[in-house]
Amino acid sequence: MPLPKTTLQLRSLIRRDGELELSLVDEALPQPAANEVVVRVEAAPMNPSDLGLLFGAADMRTAKAGGTPDRPVVTATVPEIALKSMAARLDQSMPVGNEGAGVVVAAGGSPEAQALMGKTVAVLGGAMYTQYRCIAVAQCMALPEGATAADGASSFVNPLTALGMVETMRREGHKALVHTAAASNLGQMLNRICMQDGIGLVNIVRKKEQEDLLRGIGAKYVCNATSPTFMEDLTEALVATGATLAFDAIGGGKLAGQILTCMEAALNKTATEYSRYGSATHKQVYIYGGLDRGPTEFTRGFGMTWGMGGWLLFPFLQKIGPEGAQKLKERVAKELKTTFASRYTKEVSMVEALRLDEIAVYSKHATGEKYLLNPSK
Amino acid sequence: MPLPKTTLQLRSLIRRDGELELSLVDEALPQPAANEVVVRVEAAPMNPSDLGLLFGAADMRTAKAGGTPDRPVVTATVPEIALKSMAARLDQSMPVGNEGAGVVVAAGGSPEAQALMGKTVAVLGGAMYTQYRCIAVAQCMALPEGATAADGASSFVNPLTALGMVETMRREGHKALVHTAAASNLGQMLNRICMQDGIGLVNIVRKKEQEDLLRGIGAKYVCNATSPTFMEDLTEALVATGATLAFDAIGGGKLAGQILTCMEAALNKTATEYSRYGSATHKQVYIYGGLDRGPTEFTRGFGMTWGMGGWLLFPFLQKIGPEGAQKLKERVAKELKTTFASRYTKEVSMVEALRLDEIAVYSKHATGEKYLLNPSK
Numbered sequence: 001m002p003l004p005k006t007t008l009q010l011r012s013l014i015r016r017d018g019e020l021e022l023s024l025v026d027e028a029l030p031q032p033a034a035n036e037v038v039v040r041v042e043a044a045p046m047n048p049s050d051l052g053l054l055f056g057a058a059d060m061r062t063a064k065a066g067g068t069p070d071r072p073v074v075t076a077t078v079p080e081i082a083l084k085s086m087a088a089r090l091d092q093s094m095p096v097g098n099e100g101a102g103v104v105v106a107a108g109g110s111p112e113a114q115a116l117m118g119k120t121v122a123v124l125g126g127a128m129y130t131q132y133r134c135i136a137v138a139q140c141m142a143l144p145e146g147a148t149a150a151d152g153a154s155s156f157v158n159p160l161t162a163l164g165m166v167e168t169m170r171r172e173g174h175k176a177l178v179h180t181a182a183a184s185n186l187g188q189m190l191n192r193i194c195m196q197d198g199i200g201l202v203n204i205v206r207k208k209e210q211e212d213l214l215r216g217i218g219a220k221y222v223c224n225a226t227s228p229t230f231m232e233d234l235t236e237a238l239v240a241t242g243a244t245l246a247f248d249a250i251g252g253g254k255l256a257g258q259i260l261t262c263m264e265a266a267l268n269k270t271a272t273e274y275s276r277y278g279s280a281t282h283k284q285v286y287i288y289g290g291l292d293r294g295p296t297e298f299t300r301g302f303g304m305t306w307g308m309g310g311w312l313l314f315p316f317l318q319k320i321g322p323e324g325a326q327k328l329k330e331r332v333a334k335e336l337k338t339t340f341a342s343r344y345t346k347e348v349s350m351v352e353a354l355r356l357d358e359i360a361v362y363s364k365h366a367t368g369e370k371y372l373l374n375p376s377k
Numbered sequence: 378m379p380l381p382k383t384t385l386q387l388r389s390l391i392r393r394d395g396e397l398e399l400s401l402v403d404e405a406l407p408q409p410a411a412n413e414v415v416v417r418v419e420a421a422p423m424n425p426s427d428l429g430l431l432f433g434a435a436d437m438r439t440a441k442a443g444g445t446p447d448r449p450v451v452t453a454t455v456p457e458i459a460l461k462s463m464a465a466r467l468d469q470s471m472p473v474g475n476e477g478a479g480v481v482v483a484a485g486g487s488p489e490a491q492a493l494m495g496k497t498v499a500v501l502g503g504a505m506y507t508q509y510r511c512i513a514v515a516q517c518m519a520l521p522e523g524a525t526a527a528d529g530a531s532s533f534v535n536p537l538t539a540l541g542m543v544e545t546m547r548r549e550g551h552k553a554l555v556h557t558a559a560a561s562n563l564g565q566m567l568n569r570i571c572m573q574d575g576i577g578l579v580n581i582v583r584k585k586e587q588e589d590l591l592r593g594i595g596a597k598y599v600c601n602a603t604s605p606t607f608m609e610d611l612t613e614a615l616v617a618t619g620a621t622l623a624f625d626a627i628g629g630g631k632l633a634g635q636i637l638t639c640m641e642a643a644l645n646k647t648a649t650e651y652s653r654y655g656s657a658t659h660k661q662v663y664i665y666g667g668l669d670r671g672p673t674e675f676t677r678g679f680g681m682t683w684g685m686g687g688w689l690l691f692p693f694l695q696k697i698g699p700e701g702a703q704k705l706k707e708r709v710a711k712e713l714k715t716t717f718a719s720r721y722t723k724e725v726s727m728v729e730a731l732r733l734d735e736i737a738v739y740s741k742h743a744t745g746e747k748y749l750l751n752p753s754k
Contacts, residue, residue: 053653085678088651251677274465276430277689290677297674300628300667300687301462307686312654315682 003038003106003132004029008375010129010350012054013093018083020058022074022354023067025093030134032108037116037137043153044100044128045342046353046362046371048249048289054096056089057082060363065356072354097128101143101152102376105132112137120147122155129350131375141329147336153372154185154342157313159332160325161288162189164316165247166199167328172284176200178238178246178259181291182222183210185342185370186249191219192339200241202234204255225255231262238266244281247311249289256285256308257298264302278303286311344370349377380415380483380509381406385752387506387727389431390470395460397435399451399731400444402470407511409485414493414514420530421477421505422719423730423739423748425626425666431473433466434459437740442733449731474505478520478529479753482509489514497524499532506727508752518706524713530749531562531719534690536709537702538665539567541693542624543576544705549661553577555615555623555636558668559599560587562719562747563626568596569716577618579611581632602632608639615643621658624688626666633662633685634675641679655680663688721747726754 006026013021032038046054058076067073078086101122107113121140125133143152169177179190182203194201195218202221203214214222221237223230237243244267246259260283267279283302288311298308317325332340345361352358353373362371383403390398409415423431435453444450455463478499484490498517502510520529546554556567559580571578572595579598580591591599598614600607614620621644623636637660644656660679665688675685694702709717722738729735730750739748 088645088648089653092651094651257672268465271465274469274471276466277691280692287677288681295634295674295676297672299672300664300670304665304687304689305692307684309684309686310677310681312681314654315657 001105003031007130007132008350009127009131010096010353010375011093012056012096014056014058014078014086014090016090018078018080020056020076020078022054024071024350024354027095027130029132032106032113032134034108034110035113035137036108036134037104037113037121037140038106039102039121039123039133039135039140040105041100041102041123041128041130041133041375042149043102043347044097044373044375045154045157045344046373047098047154047157048291049157050097050129051363052290053094055363056086060359063356063359065354070351072351074354074356074359095127095130097130097373098126099124099154099156100128100133100373100375101149101155102133103149104140110137116140116142119143120149120152122152124156129353129373129375141333144333144336150344150347150372151337151341155332155336155340156329158186158189158342159340160317160328161313162186162193163328163331164313165190166193166197167320167324168286168311168316169199169245172245174243174245174284176202176241176243176245178202178204178243179249180204180225180246180255180259181249181289182219183207183213184249187214188217189340191217196339200243202237202241202243204234204259231258234259234262235265235269238262239269244283246285248285248287250292251287251290252292252294252296254297256287256296257302259285260298260302260306260308264306275303278305280305282307284308288312342370344372347372347374347377349373350375352377378482380408384507384509385727386504386508387431387473387730387752388470389433389473391433391435391455391463391467393467395455395457397433397453397455399431401448401727401731404472404507406509409483409490409511411485411487412490412514413485413511414481414490414498414517415483415509415511416479416498416500416517417482418477418479418500418505418507418510418752419526420479420724421474421750421752422531422534422721423750424475424531424534425668426534427473427475427506428740429667430471432740433463437736440733440736442731447728449728451731451733451736472504472507474507474750475503476501476531476533477505477510477750477752478526478532479510480526481517487514493517493519496520497526497529499529501533506730506750506752518710521710521713527721527724527749528714528718532709532713532717533706535563535566535719536717537694537705538690539563539570540705540708541690542567543570543574544697544701545663545688545693546576546622549622551620551622551661553579553618553620553622555579555581555620556626557581557602557623557632557636558626558666559596560584560590561626565591565594566717568594573716577620579614579618579620581611581636608635611636611639612642612646615639616646621660623662625662625664627669628664628667629669629671629673631674633664633673634679636662637675637679637683637685641683652680655682657682659684661685665689719747721749724749724751724754726750727752729754
């Protein structure tokens with residue numbers, strides 16, 4: 001079958017006047033160079049990080065449908081106050097989709113490229129919300145025999161982020177972890193990793209169903225942030241695990257500070273003398289997501305030995321270098337259908353992904369409401 | 378003159394029922410061991426860190442005077458909500474005073490101790506709000522010829538903190554600094570160090586007089602946080618200096634977050650392409666004081682490559698080791714009456730320091746309102 005000349009691609013554009021436009025465009029599909037392959041993309045997850053780029057700072061309650069049935073266009077308004085933070089992307093049509101998986105339908109001349117011909121591969125490459133993607137062999141990972149594109153669609157972002165958290169814990173000298181928004185796909189993966197590796201993990205959730213879900217997969221420490229005894233529960237779990245490092249997907253509100261406060265309280269339970277500057281053990285919260293876009297607020301009642309900061313997968317991978325990253329990727333490939341299995345509520349085509357009723361569902365980032373995009377559907 | 382058997386010492390006690398008590402007690406004065414000396418303390422600064430231990434979380438507006446003219450006692454109430462953070466010091470009578478200076482009036486048998494006999498020395502030892510202090514030679518620094526105890530009283534905390542900020546900047550790969558509460562004694566020292574060493578320093582103050590004071594001593598970048606153009610002014614100064622590290626003495630409120638926001642804006646002024654995660658340059662704010670005890674609040678509009686955290690002199694000195702610390706101390710001794718000169722509004726005795734009208738003044742931490750305690754007065 002000859003390679004098509006163009007590929008249909010999902011784009012996000014924020015205009016200087018504050019209008020977000022989502023649309024499908026025809027993009028030229030190049031012939032693969034020697035070390036490249038062309039992948040027919042059959043599955044790409046809609047992760048929070050993808051939705052961040054897709055919707056930008058637009059208020060999706062203002063979304064309007066337009067265009068034609070084949071080429072739908074969605075528009076929405078970016079509040080003026082938020083437009084400033086979008087300055088660097090204004091008037092640029094952005095391709096979307098960090099990762100995905102599909103079948104190699106064309107390959108360049110190199111033996112490495114040829115070896116992938118016909119194989120189902122996972123790709124970390126950006127611009128994956130597209131029918132076909134021409135990409136370097138180095139950005140592909142051949143899936144194990146029997147794995148489908150859907151099985152491999154989320155091979156990178158969530159698995160490497162979860163492994164990256166555990167690796168960060170080891171490198172920075174902590175012995176256990178706290179994770180918020182813990183019932184997410186990523187959170188469930190992290191539970192499976194920690195159980196396998198014998199690492200203490202304190203899960204923070206906001207709903208009874210999420211507590212039940214995590215306990216159901218074997219989580220030992222689950223604290224509900226809406227419980228009146230949350231601070232006591234969390235402190236107890238921190239004493240039990242010795243966790244002094246947290247990864248927070250929420251960002252806004254008081255949670256990050258509450259975690260530091262409880263860590264300090266847990267450390268002071270075993271303190272033998274007064275230190276006016278608090279415990280000398282370093283307590284760290286990394287904010288890696290922004291499910292709550294509101295301001296972060298904390299009362300510094302946790303001594304002077306603490307840190308808060310941003311954490312991102314890509315700088316972390318750079319820090320550990322190609323060899324370190326390769327080790328993590330090998331573990332993902334080996335445990336793709338067990339530890340690193342993802343679950344999706346629904347598979348949608350690119351046209352369906354631009355329906356207002358679907359956007360209303362998947363834009364909420366609700367636990368267990370993750371969509372899988374199939375650009376070849 | 379024979380050594381007295383006891384020394385009058387200033388003490389701070391917080392009782393379990395929430396009452397703070399400041400008083401003067403007679404403490405046994407030991408004979409110096411071989412490597413110790415006895416210093417008659419003639420000058421000790423009342424630094425914010427000392428006041429933190431002295432008053433704890435008490436509300437000094439509730440202070441009441443008691444005791445006798447010779448042995449005054451001050452009591453005040455610790456609000457119940459703050460009592461929890463004092464748990465580890467409850468019912469313990471705490472000596473106060475990180476540093477000070479005075480004359481060596483007795484010395485142990487070692488040559489090092491004997492060499493200090495009659496000399497004026499600066500001491501970093503804790504419990505310096507006392508008439509006499511028996512202390513290891515290693516914690517003393519002989520002052521240069523002609524320097525008085527008042528000249529040397531602040532030889533450690535402020536000078537080493539200011540030098541520690543510059544050293545932290547170098548070790549963590551930043552090229553310029555931001556400092557808040559910049560008109561303080563410490564802030565003025567930092568200006569003199571940065572001018573000498575050719576380091577860019579952005580000073581943040583809150584009052585016109587403080588701006589004038591700093592410009593008067595040669596500061597190039599001074600931003601007033603109460604000005605309507607503060608964010609623009611700060612961003613401009615950050616572009617000019619390239620500062621990506623800040624030391625914040627305030628702690629509470631929005632300032633720490635505003636600094637990160639302006640750092641990101643400054644970095645993005647030279648950015649050539651859109652990064653949805655913001656600039657990849659690490660931006661750091663260290664909170665080293667708590668002049669505003671209220672909550673810290675920030676809106677995360679500064680990308681993902683940032684950190685906020687506590688910073689303290691003593692862990693820093695441990696990190697750089699005895700040799701590193703020695704180098705800094707040598708510089709302090711050499712430039713004691715120039716770079717590291719401190720100014721005080723008033724000298725008070727220990728009895729005077731417990732007068733309510735004096736407490737009302739020095740407890741405010743106001744710029745240019747620093748007291749010097751003279752326990753021998």
